[in-house]
Amino acid sequence: MIKVDKVSKTYGNHKALDNLCMEVLSGEIYGLLGANGAGKSTTLNMLLGFTSPDSGSIKILNSRTNKIIEKSQIGYIAENVNLYPYLTGIENLDYFCRIADIILDYNTLTDFLVECGLEKEFHSKRVSEYSKGMRQKVGISIALAKNAKVYLLDEPASGLDPVASNELSQILKKLSSKGATILMASHDIFRVRETCDKIGILRKGCLIKEMKSNEVTSKELENIYLTYMQA
Amino acid sequence: MKDIFLNEFKGYFRNKLFFSLGVFFFFFLSIVTYFSILQNEEQLVAQKDAHEHIRAQWDDMEASNPHSAAHYGTYAFKPLSVLNSIDDGVNSVTGNVLRLEGHRQNDIAFSESSQSLVVSKFGKLKPALVLQFIIPLLLIFLSFSSYTSERSSGRLKLLLVQGLSLRKIVFAKSITIWFIGLIFLTTTIIVQLIFVDSGLNEDVLSRLIYLLISFSTYYFILVSLTISLSVLFNNSTTSLSLIILIWVLWTIFLPTIASNTSEKLIPLPTRAEFKEAMLEDRSKGIDGHNPRGERRDALEKETLEKYNVENLSDLPINFSGILMQEDEEYGNMVWDKHFGSLYEKLELQKKSYQLSGVINPFAAVQSLSMAYSGTDMYHHLHFLKETKNYRRIFIKTLNDEYAFGGSKTGERGWKASNEFFRSVKDFSYTSPSFKSFYKKYLTDIIILLLWLFISFSLVFYSTKKAKIDV
Structure with a gap:
């Protein structure tokens, strides 16, 4: 469970988040839409414990953020997954698992990469030879291997082809x-x-609209989004 | 921590540029150490040959007047320590041969820098030069972007989300780069152990271990400082510029400033002033009292009374020998006054330079490097004191032979036998063990530990203040 309660954050004169309230329940996938600078990354950074709110509170799994116990229960996928270029895909996955105290055998590591859509022939190639999409797939496998209770995803489908995106x-x-x-x-x-x-939908640090996805079609959602963004 | 260490190491080994640089430095350092050992051993052989030659000349001396033999004199050779091959310290500028003769107390001569423009201008290429200047630069270049590359690439967030703390990451990276420095240090020591033919004893081994510990401490200070600055400034260019500035201050400006300050605070007399003051004391008596003529008259009276005779010609011994020894002993008092004060000043200068380590850990490690190699000012002064002691015994032995060996006053042509000259003990110098000398370097050791504490604190502070939200 994630609960953001009346959180505000200001960087200099820029108000990144303004009294933000939102809640994501267990078993729920919450999509946060917003233009660049709307406050999406600030929200994720706070949830990840990289920055603290000026006011308000954040709770993940009923405890405050930035504690090791919570990190072990958080999976994160960045917009641009940058891995160690001198390691192979499987070595990167193994390394990021090891530092999270997860020791997996070679077959399990392979299974995670396959599950995330990375073809076997690339597993033993150095990441310096990977495309952005392939790196993203390794990034997703790192998050998955953690078997976390909470996943925070920042543009996870960035660089993925439609098939991989669907997967x-x-x-x-x-x-x-x-x-x-x-x-x-x-x-x-x-x-x-x-x-x-x-x-x-997030705009200038405020959550201006919240809806269930089964209540709108893609076209309606696009119209709502554009209407709020232009308002 | 182990996983980060292994991963970082893998990264360096799979990086062609780094790997090539690493191999280059490995061989460069090995070759420099090896040739330095060869050079040291050549010098030791040459010195041994010269020493044996001088002694053989002395042993082969025909029956001669002991006073003539005192004028003939001998030489004391400053034996190069085995570890002179690592750091020649003050040896290249102080010289290593001292002529010992009657009446005169000479300065040490034949320094390498006086015979070679290159040595006097640039110093000799020794492992210490590489370990003090080049390896630290390499470590700085490896460190400055070690953290910022993780941050700018976004991997830092992933590492933190995986449960690592920033402090652990910074420490692990510091240790990895420090370990690279340790490899180069160990290389030097292993080459030293493999190729040194003789002279390896418990003292030398302990000195090598202390050298390894001190340099590795300095490397950790430098690496953690560089990484901490990059954490604080969040910018590799700024941190690199700053650490290079610090490095230049530490290695070029501060040592010069510290030396000049020491010289200003504890000035040494000029050579001309010093010699003139000694000559004056020798002839007029210390502080203008008891001039040479009066001293001679008093001694003559005392000797005649002792032997209960009226004239010098009635003495059963040779008064000239007694007189010469008295003059020597008076000269020794003059020497003790002037050189004693000079050595005290040199020690004080060295101590004040050591204190500059408080703002410059390089001064501490440089001082310790010379100390462990047995080539610093303290070791040099120890040699000079030992030669002084030997000279006194040497001249006294000759004067006593002249006075009490069988001749009478006025027998200028009297000669001592070759057996006597052979029986005169040769100069044999043993460098002090580090165990007996370590107190002189406590300042450097404490300062280095203080800097280690500062660097640990800086890692803690920088990781606490670091901003991750990029």
Whole structure:
């Protein structure tokens, strides 16, 4: 469960978040839509414990953020997954698992990469030879291998081809069905509508609209989004 | 921590540029150490040959007047320590041969810098030069972007989300780069252990271990400082510029400023002033009292009374020998006054330079490097004191032979036998063990530990203040 309660954050003269309130329940996928600078990354950074709110409170799994115990229960996928270029895909996955105290055998590591859509022939190639999409797939496998209770995703489908993007949606749905809490920040209205249970639109640090995805079509969502963005 | 260490190491080994640089430095340092050992051993052989030659000349001396033999004199050779091959310290500028003769107390001569323009201008290429200047630069270049590359690439967030703390990351990175420095240090020591033919004893081994510990402490200070600055400034260019500035201050400006300050605070007399003051004391008596003529008259009276005779010609011994020894002993008092004060000043200068380590850990590690190699000012002064002691015994032995060996006053042509000259003990110098000398370097050791504490604190402070939300 993620609960953001009346959170505000200001950087200099810029108000990044303004009294933000939102809640993501266990087993729910929440899509956070918003233009650049709307406050999506600030929200994720706070949830990850990288910055603290000026006011308000954040709770993840009923405890405050920035504690090791919570980190072990958080999976994170960045917009641009940058891995160690001198390691192979499987070595990167192994390394990021090891530092999280997760020791997996070679076959399990391979299975995670395959599950995330990375073909076997690339597993033993150095990441310096990977495309952005391939790196993204390794990034997703790192988050998955953690078997976390909460997933924070910042444009996770960035760089993925439509097939891989669809596979990611399926993976996220599978995770939520197992009780995981997922918050996904994105620009991709279609993908959010397809994947998420609940959608929030963020503008200038304020949550201006919240809706259930099954209550709107993609076209309606696009219209709502554009209307609020232009308002 | 172990996983980060291994991963970082893998990264360096898979990086062609770094790997090539690492291999280059490995061989460069090995070759420099090896040639330095060869050079040291050549010098030791040459010195041994010269010493044996001088002694053989002395042993082969025909029956001669002991006073003539005192004028003939001998030489004391400052034996190069085994670890002179690592750091030649003050040896290249102080010289290593001292002529010992009657009446005169000479300065040490034949310094390498006086015979070579290159040595006097640039110093000799020794492992210490590489370990003090080049390896630290390499470590700085490896460190400055070690953290910022993680941050700018976004990997830092992923590492933190995976449960690592920023402090652990910074420490692990510091240790990895420090370990690279340790490899180069160990290389030097292993080459030293493999190729040094003789002279490796418990003292030398302990000195090598202390050298390894001190340099590795300095490397950790430098690496953690560089990484901490990059954490604080969040910018690799700024942190690199700053650490290079600090490095230049530490290695170029502060040592010069500290030396000049020491010289200003504890000034040494000029060579001309010093010699003139000694000559004056020798002839007029210390502080203008008891001039040479009066001293001679008093000694003559005392000797005649002792032997209960009226004239010098009635003495059963040779008064000239007694007189010469008295003059020597008076000269020794003059020497003790002037050189004693000079050595005290040199020690004080060295101590004040050591204190500059408080703002410059390089001064501490440089001082310790020379100390462990047995080539610093304290070791040099120890040698000079030992030669002084030997000279006194040497000249006294000759004067006593002249006075009590069988000749009478006025027998200028009297000669001592070759057996006597052979029986005169040769100069044999043993460098002090580090165990007996370590107190002189406590300042450097404490300062280095203080800097280690500062660097740890800086890692704690910088990781606490670091901003991750990029």
